[in-house]
Amino acid sequence: MSFLLANSHLESLRGIVVTLPTNPGVYQFFDENDRIIYVGKAKNLKRRVASYFNREPENGKTRVLVKKIRTIRHIVVDTEEDALLLENNLIKKYQPRYNVLLKDDKSFPWIVVRNEPFPRVYQTRQLIRDGSLYFGPYTSVVMVRTLIELFRHLYPIRTCRLQLTADNIAKGKFKRCLEYHLGNCKAPCEGLQTEADYQNYIEDIRNILKGNIGSVIRYLKDLMHQYATDYKFEEAEEIKQRIKLLTGFQSKSTIVNPKIDNVDVFSILSDEKSAYINFLKVLNGAIVQAHTIEYKKRLQESESELLSLAIVEIRDRLQSNAPEIILPFKPDVTLKGVEFTIPQIGDKKKLLELSERNTKFYRLEKLKQESNNLKTPRHVQLLETVQKDLRLKQLPVHIECFDNSNIQGAYPVAACVVFKNGKPSKKDYRHFNIKTVEGPNDFASMEEVVHRRYRRMLEEGSSLPQLIVIDGGKGQLGSAMNALNELNLGDKIAIIGIAKRLEEIFYPGDPVPLYLDKNTPSLKLIQHLRNEAHRFGISFHRDKRSKGAFVSKLESIPGIGSKTMESLLNRFKSLSGVKSASFDELKDVVGAARAKSIQDYFGQDIAKK
Known part of the structure; x- marks a missing residue:
């Protein structure tokens, strides 16, 4: 963190990051000379830009880039695809020092x-x-x-x-x-x-x-439900992804439309103290420039007056000579050779609406900077993301994850790991010996363990988790849900299952799983829980298996009982430790007679092999 603390200007940048929207868009980094040094796209502007300042960058060039950033600006768009196209246009226009030149539009299909x-x-x-x-x-x-x-x-x-x-x-x-x-x-x-x-x-x-x-989407939804009913979950997921793509699809993109060329777009939003004016430059059907300015009101100027001032100011500053200007109403200014368009429908109306959204976000940033200088803690941001991605009713401050371990039914055990505020709480971890299930039955074992865990928590009056994660698919999840229902907790605790093969997230009663992006913080936290439960369970299973082999072997030696075995295990830790111990070492623990019996037994055992 010394890198971050050594750069005082980062504090002001963090203040900007706090107010960024979570929408898709493009962000631009400027240096002390107000030159663009980097342009990037983001599915979530706040999360992506914050990643530059949350920790010291590992890459040397990124560290240099962050040191040179003096201000951040952004443009909000409708979709991630729009952000990619806009990023491409801006990089080709400005060729920032820290960007790789993107491919030309002809490379897109x-x-x-x-x-x-x-x-x-x-x-x-x-x-x-x-x-x-x-x-x-x-x-x-x-x-x-x-x-x-x-x-x-x-x-x-x-x-x-x-x-x-x-x-x-x-x-x-x-x-x-x-x-x-x-x-x-x-x-x-x-x-x-x-x-x-x-x-x-x-x-x-x-x-x-x-x-x-709309008709195509309805057809696909019917097909997806039919696949799910027929237990064809992979086919159903494929259709689900198609529906997702089609739902967000717009053939006439607000970012690229070949019919609109050399046009300026202006929008205005005002309150009692200020007016905010956004400008978009459209060339060859693509947005290549975006800029928002703020005017402080002195004499309660009208929006028409302020918009007129902004049009002249921005066009002069950015050297724009577009013959057409799209805007929400006719301004108090006449420009030679320029046509004012006030669109009501169509692509030009979409461009105006996009400009208006950017104006609203800019104003919201200003208001947030004035009223909120406190950054939300990172663990709260993570848990809010998990709550949103998994559609949870409560913030999952307390999460528990269960995993079973056995080898063909032998030495069946289970593990429960606990995460609080997104981090492991190892003092709350628990091991379970399976008591009521015989043979390899993961479903029954899961039901037993979940029932025991939460019955005891209810009896002790302990606080219950907001989320339970089951390592397994629909079968294990259903068994765990049965246990919760028996305890009348089925509607009080959210529960999901995660299958290992494709990292599917299953919900009780929903045949179609949820697939999270592999890079989302939510999936990474769930994987961390699952992996930690597996590690904790395997270590317990290994210890139990080792102890089982130790006991079964020593039970065959005449004169060795349970207390003697316990003394040997405490001293030598394992069967191999007992075998390699000298006569004097054994005599110190169990006496001369038993020491001789142990050495005789293992000598015969070795001779047989």
């Missing part, structure tokens, strides 16, 4: 509806001005493939490259292919489908790409 008879629909990375319809670019290849697969599943559109002109079809140049026999195409190549009928499919696809995807 598009979906094209080909300008031809019986149009094909496919993925491409080349934008050709040939009259075809292009949708994108998309930052996710998975999104593109999902849409293409959906189109081919829902509509029998062709995939061949045949020139299906009316003349070629009439001359019988083509023959139906395997796709027709599989039901994936209606063979327009042989005239078995009219172009008007085919065009209905294309119109549906265009509507989906424009964002009218």
Whole structure:
């Protein structure tokens, strides 16, 4: 932490970080000369930017970067994909010193509806001005493939490259292919489908790409539930991911729209003391600049007056000569060769709304900086993230995790580890010997241990956890839930199961598991709990197994009883320790006669081998 403490300016930067929104967006670091030195994207702006200042960076270049940061600015967008595209635009424009130059837009995939008879629909990375319809670019290849697969599943559109002109079809140049026999195409190549009928499919696809995807999502939800009912959980999860992608999909992105070029966007938000004006610069359909300023009111100026001042000030400062300005109302200023647009619908309206959201976030930051200089403790941030990701009703300050250990039913034990405030509380760890279950039955063992644990806590009046984690899938989770229900705790403590294979998170009564991103703090905390329970349980199982072997071996020696075995175990710790002990060492513990019996026995045992 000496690195952080040595840089006093970091305290002011932390004050900025506290007020950052948790939305997706792009952040920019500026040096003492107000030059951009780094641009980055984030799914969660606050969490990502805070990571630079929470600990000393391991990378040398990152340490140098953090030392040079003097202020932080950001732009809020709708989605993580939008953030990626905006980051790309800003890096190409400013080429910050600490950024790697990103690929050009042509590296992103598009979906094209080909300008031809019986149009094909496919993925491409080349934008050709040939009259075809292009949708994108998309930052996710998975999104593109999902849409293409959906189109081919829902509509029998062709995939061949045949020139299906009316003349070629009439001359019988083509023959139906395997796709027709599989039901994936209606063979327009042989005239078995009219172009008007085919065009209905294309119109549906265009509507989906424009964002009218409600019917598709409903279809996928029905399919997902059917898979879940049939216990096809992997297929259900795949459909679930498609629904997630489609729900966040917008074919006409507010970040990239090729139809909007060289346009300025202004929005204003004011209160009694100040006015906040946001500016966005759009070139070639992409946002390349963003800036927000604050005017302190002196004479209760109107929003129209302040917006007019800001338009002239910002355009002069940023040297903008855009012939069109998008804004919420007509200002008290006239600019030569400039058209003012007050959009009501469409893409320009979306750009104005995006500018207005950035203005609101900027104002909220200012208010938070004035009223709240205290940073939320890191462990509270972590637990709030867990509560949100796992949809918990209470903050999980106290979490307990259970794990079973046995080898083909031998020496069955269980472990319970306890985390408080996101950290292990080792004094509260507990081991359990399985008492009522015979043979390898993890489900019954889990039910016994959970019942014993919380029955005792109820009897002692101990505080119960807010979350229980079960190391296992639906079976172990169901058994643990049975135990809680017997104690009337089923609706008082949240409980989940984590399966090892794909790190699925199971909830009681929900057949479809939750999949958390592998890099989320929530999944990492759950994995830490699971791994700690496994380690603690295995160590107990190993000790018990070792002691079992020790006892079973010494029981065969004449004259050695339980008290003698206990004395030997306390002194020599293990069976090998007893075997390697000298006669005098054994005599000191059990006397000469028993020492001779032990050495004779192990001498015979070695001779047999």
